[in-house]
Amino acid sequence: MNHFQNKSFLKEIDFTTAELNYLIDFGCHLKQLKKQHIPHPYLQGKSIALLFEKTSTRTRSAFTVAATDLGAHPEFLGKNDIQFGKKESTIDTAKVLGSMFDGIEYRGFAQKTVEQLATFSGVPVWNGLTDTWHPTQMIADFMTLKEQFGQLKGLTLAYVGDGRNNMGNSLLVTAAKLGVNIRIGSPKELQPDQKIVALAKQAAVDSGSDITLTTDPEAAVNGADAIYTDVWISMGEKIDVAARVKALLPYQVNAKLLAATGKKTTILLHCLPAYHDDQTEVGKSLEEQFNVSALEITDDVFNGPQSLVFQEAENRLHAIKSIMAATLGNLFIPDTLFNSAN
Structure with a gap:
């Protein structure tokens, strides 16, 4: 049983409060496993497509290392590497990649593009940034706040x-x-x-x-705060x-x-x-x-x-790993954890 299995992560509003909190807490857990050098290959044998229409430092690095840590093989596909959007439609690209890869990350411009990838690929799709939303950044940001203050509600x-x-x-x-x-x-x-x-x-x-x-x-x-x-x-x-x-x-x-x-603690x-x-x-x-x-x-x-920008940047890795593992890792995450919460 996995509440998140095969779900895409496209924008924050699609997820409940309890689900977002789970991904934040799971990210904190995976961070500790990595610090303690405890293997966590939840995606052993999987292949991940990394589609980048925009350049990137943190998103590309985080998805690459996260996939590797989880036992998966990440394949970078830049805007000059495939026909994406030029000679081949997003829908056709989604169908092809979905037949070969187990999951797809997309970083680019239009939210419509990542939504079409999710609709037509048949595999989990993760939004690495569009012009409208940046959801993987959110899990990292609120992880950082929770690490600092011990809670989120009321901050x-x-x-x-x-x-x-x-x-x-x-x-x-x-x-x-x-x-x-x-x-x-x-x-x-x-x-x-x-x-x-x-x-x-x-x-x-x-x-x-x-x-x-x-x-x-x-x-x-x-x-x-x-x-x-x-x-x-x-x-x-x-x-x-x-x-x-x-x-x-x-x-x-x-x-x-x-x-x-x-405040001195901001x-x-x-x-x-x-x-x-x-x-x-x-x-x-x-x-x-x-x-x-x-x-x-x-x-x-x-x-x-008072700056935590580099702790926040590192947390991109753990946040992205949490999202990938939860949606593709066949983990035991029962629905009952989320039934009574918003």
Whole structure:
């Protein structure tokens, strides 16, 4: 019996509070097994297709190592390696890959693409990121919060910056599902789409999560247990860069904004990569262009004692391993664990 067996992991709203908590806790368990060098080859003999339309550091590394740790063989299929979307439709690609692989990861642009892969492949499909959602990141993020605070329900998470991107969407909905109070601090034009807000508010009715959208960054972070930010310009986004930077500079996570929480225990999270210094080509170019030393987060807080960004990054591995093992590993996960919970 496995409650999750053969299910796809496409977006957070598809899962109940109990199911999300299980994946977070299972991720913590698998992390301990790895630290203790205890083998856990739940996917022995399986083959996993890793489809990447977008470049990646953490997602690609995490899926590759997770598959290997679980005893599976991961096969990387980049946008130039297969005919995906160019000479062959997503549906045809799904049918072919589903006949050869036991599971498929997809990282790319349209949510519709990952949904079609899941519908037509016949195997579990895992969303490694789309323009709308980033669900594997969520399991890692809330793992990090649970490791730090020992619980999730009742915590307050503030996200500042571009609230309309996949991170704003995912954090809003997942926090609402898990009973974590969520604050989004963004300019009016960059606040989450009302459809996403409605999904979160519906979830919050059951969990007791408090949802706040504000244009005031200091109000957003006041009393927060964690501050989260992300890059201001998403991959492939065509925008007026100067206007975006000007609009978001008041939302930069720096020592002043961190102090505005009024707490010494607040932690900092970022899904990475981060433009916190001039050690990247893009970061250096943007900083020279706009005469700033950092963009969404300053180096002093990014590398400061309250930052857990690299623990969070490592947790991508354990979170992804949890999702893959639960949905493909023939584990004993009885339905009764979830019957009485939301």
